[in-house]
Amino acid sequence: MLSSVRKFFEQYIAPPGERDEPLPEHSLQLATAALLIEMMRMDETVVADERQVVRDILDKRFSLSGSEIERLMALAEEAAAGQADYYQFTSLINKHFPRAQRVKLIEHLWQVAYADGQLDKHEEHLVRKLAELLHVPHSAFIAAKHRAME
DSSP: OOHHHHHHHHHHOOOTTSOSSOOOHHHHHHHHHHHHHHHHTTTSOOOHHHHHHHHHHHHHHSOOOHHHHHHHHHHHHHOOSOOOOOHHHHHHHHHHSOHHHHHHHHHHHHHHHHTTSSOOHHHHHHHHHHHHHTTOOHHHHHHHHHHHHO
8 A cells, every 4th residue: 555545554553563452443443444445446446336335334334433434535545556465454354353244344345346336357356365365265255245246
């Protein structure tokens, strides 16, 4: 990710091993939000429907403030296409989210991917890559895809 996105998350997510206290739930929510936003911009064409799906997920599922949601959305729009390091986020999620929550995240990623009515090959690749990094079994990956399509 570009440095502006990385700096934003470093304010809330300290690298593993640099924390003495347990990781706050808020940090996990921000890590999840980062992946949703990456999915939104994966096909290089961000449409209003995709933005709305991400906002709805962030609003309904997490306790992010309106200003945090807006900041995340603005950073995603500023970010240029490039290689992203998802390990920072997936390692936090793997460590602190049970399997059911990781599968739900994959379902949310599919919802964002399908929000514009078509599935781009880059979007599908990202969901597959993240499912692998999140240790989501293929059967759960496919089930999440079908739920998102409904």
